[in-house]
Amino acid sequence: MSDVRAHDLSVVLDTRTVLSDVGLQVRGGDWLAVIGANGAGKSTLLKAVAGVLPYSGEVLIDGTSVRRLKPRERARLLAYAPQSPVLPADMTVFDYALLGRTPYIPYLGRESRRDREVTASVLERLDLAPFAGRALGRLSGGERQRVVLARALVQQAPVLLLDEPTTALDLGHQQQVLELVDRLRLADGLTVVTTLHDLSLAGQYADSMMLISDGRVAASGSPADVLTEKLIDAHFGARVRITSGPDGRPGVHLERP
Structure with a gap:
């Protein structure tokens, strides 16, 4: 199992700063879900970690700098599935x-x-x-x-990066894909980083979560730490009610104003 770390990760595209000083740490075998509103920088973060986009800062796999690896060496450590291949x-x-x-x-x-x-x-x-x-x-x-x-x-590869793996899928197929990822993660000891739009799904499957807002880390920690009514209101502009399931994982429910 391989751990993933990033320090001071920044991405500038066409003179616009898309990510600024982002840091993350995922223990080997864990699942990190990156959440945030549209345009927050989630997909850019995954592309930077995958080496698809140029960045400043450092990305490390088991302490090895990804930047120093040749493309074929990097591909043996990191597998990246884009949102719209x-x-x-x-x-x-x-x-x-x-x-x-x-x-x-x-x-x-x-x-x-x-x-x-x-x-x-x-x-x-x-x-x-x-x-x-x-x-x-x-x-x-x-x-x-x-x-x-x-x-x-x-x-x-021991690290799996998935950008919105449930995009355009109905509810049944969303569950099928995420259950499959989780089963393979546990069986093969994969370290998984995903971006997910559905906050409830993210809370059900991830070991840890990171909320990106305007290219910066707004919150990180356990799903219960990140999926709070206050944070969701502030960064998504949505009124929600958070419940706790039998396993302690948070559920996110929209409420009409």
Whole structure:
């Protein structure tokens, strides 16, 4: 299990400061949910940690600076699933998931039997084996989300970064995807960082939470520490009622003004 830390993380895009002096720490095997209003900087934070965007500050995996790693080395430590990935309609499910093995395939080389075995195994675990030969353009929304997750898991990286993994899914598929992530996290010892719009879902699954507002950390801690009526009112402009479930996890309920 690998821990993730970031210090003084800042991102400037087109002269605009999107993130400013953000710090985070996730223990190996834990799940951190990053929440915040639209435009707060959540996706930018994940992209910076993944090395997709340039940043100032430091990102460390088990004490190793991500900035000093070559792209293939970084991809063996961090698997990143973007919110809206490009899915070639004519590519098969198997071939798309196989792209996750790219960090292990030699330049100008071909995938090995091991690469294909790992890919087949992941598809089996995600109940996607029957769709292996199906074109991506013929999948439902929930199936596409699972395929994107499959490609990330095929990388066999100890850190999994998921940007809004439940976007555009109905309630049943949202639960299915998050249960799947949690089950794989516990089975494989993955460290998971997700952005999530649904505060109740974030509170049900995450070990810790971080609230981003205007590119800065507004609050961090346990779900009960972050999901408070005062903080949600201040940073989302929403009136809510917070309840505590049998397991002590907070539930967020909208209330009409």
